[in-house]
Amino acid sequence: MSFDAIYSTGASAMRAQVMRLDTIASNLANANTVASSENDAYRAVKPVFETVYQQTETSFSAQVNMAGVVQTDRPVDQRYEPNNPLSDADGYVYYSNVNELEEMADMMSASRSFQTATSVLNRVSGMQQSILSLGQR
Template identity: 65%
Template sequence: MSFNNIYDISGSAMNAQVMRLDTIASNLANADTVAGSEQDAYRALKPVFSAMYQTASGDTDTGNNLSASVKMMGIVQSDRAVEQRYEPNNPIANADGYVFYSNVNSLEEMADMMSASRSYQTSVEILGKVNSMQQSILRLGQS
């Protein structure tokens, strides 16, 4: 595995965590939104990632010089039920007096945000270590 592969792997991991943080930010921003129907209620977004394995030649077959990267497969909506509350005085309540709140769980989102931030930080640290290793190799070559 070359240093370039490490940069590519860490870069793809960092991009994945940025996408994860973007969806978390959207979820937290819409945590307390209400709607007049269940269909219109905001549903939490969750990114779906996949590990992509490649050999040095670019094939997806297994081999001795195998590397991996993270690929964003898409964003899906949470299947958790939205909260229905009886608020007949709310201007957007339906004919039965109910409003529908988003299915965002703020505690879960905050925990997920901390996890994504840590993962991003780990990728940055890996890049720093690789950079330090490359500098050490260059210093050895000058000796």
């Protein structure tokens, strides 16, 4: 694997984690939103990633691409709040299905993955600097 391929793979991994953090931020921002119907309630979203491998005669690379975003299938939280201005005719309001604890754990995992990709790229840069310094001796 060439240095360019390593940089490209590391950069795609970092982009994937940024997209993951974006969906987490969206979920956390909408964690306590209320709707007047189950269909209008916010549903947590999760990114779906795919790995794309490319191989030529002289090199091999892997990229992480975002295939899309899917809504979670966890049911929304229905609560009886007849005094809420958004309550339906039966007095129910519908809260998002975001699990804040799960989102925070996912955020920590995405952050660590981003740090790992950064560490890999820093090490590759250090290797390149070492190779360049060999020519100066």
